C-alpha cells in the first residue's frame with residue numbers, strides 16, 4: 001500500500017463502469033493517489049470518480065482527440081492540485097472490421113482516440129511534469145499490435161495500438177533526461193465492456209486453448225500493470241512494453 005501516496009494521477013477513459021481505467025482508479029486510490037478520471041462526459045467522469053471515493057478524486061471532461069480539451073483538462077487538474085505526476089492513456093475504441101471494410105471515417109475514429117489522443121494528452125501534461133522534474137506516463141496498447149489482430153479489433157485498431165508503442169518509445173527517449181518515464185502495457189483479452197457480452201461459450205473455449213494461463217484477463221490484471229509502471233516499483237524502466245496477456249503472445 002502507499003505506492004502512489006499523494007501522486008496526482010490522470011486516467012483517460014476511466015468512466016466505463018467495468019473498464020480497465022475504473023479498476024486502475026480504484027487500485028491507485030487504495031495506494032494513496034489523488035485520482036482524476038478524464039472521460040468524454042463530465043457527469044459520467046464525476047460519477048465514476050465519486051464511485052471510487054468521495055475524497056481525493058476528481059472527474060473532468062476530456063475528449064482526447066481534441067487538443068484544446070486535453071489542455072483544459074490538464075489545466076483544471078493542475079489548478080486544483082498544483083502538480084500532475086502520472087498520466088494513464090487508457091481511452092480507446094475498437095471496431096470489428098476487416099481491411100476492405102474500413103472507411104476513412106472508421107480509420108480516423110479508431111486511430112484518433114488511441115494514437116492522436118495519446119499524443120495530445122501527453123503534450124498537455126508534459127509541461128507540468130518537466131517543470132516538476134518528474135512523472136510517469138503509461139500507454140494502453142494491445143496484444144493486437146503485436147499479433148496483427150486480436151479477437152475484436154480491426155486492422156486499424158492494430159495499427160493504432162502499434163503506433164502507440166512507437167510513440168511511447170520516442171517519448172521515453174526524449175523525456176528520460178527530465179526524469180519522466182514512458183511505458184506501455186499490451187493487454188490480451190480482458191473482460192470489459194469492449195469485449196463483454198460478445199463472447200459465446202464456443203468462442204471462449206476456442207480462445208482459451210491459446211492462453212497458457214487458461215483464463216481471460218480481468219481489468220484488475222491490467223490495473224496492477226499500470227500500478228507497477230506508474231510507481232517507483234519500475235524506477236529504472238522506460239520505453240518498455242509490459243505484456244499482460246496470460247501468455248497468449250510470447
Ligand code: NAD
Pocket residue numbers: 012013014015016017018019020021038039040062063064065089090091092093094113114117140141142143186187188189190191192193194195
Ligand atoms: P471501455 O470501453 O470500458 O473504456 C474505454 C473508455 O474510453 C470509455 O469510458 C470511453 O468513454 C472512453 N473514450 C472513448 N473515446 C474517448 C475520447 N475521445 N476521449 C476520452 N475518452 C474516450 O474499455 P476497456 O476495455 O476498459 O479499454 C480500455 C483500454 O484498454 C482501451 O484503450 C482498449 O483499447 C485497451 N485494451 C482493451 C482490451 C480488452 O480486451 N478489453 C485489450 C487490450 C487493450
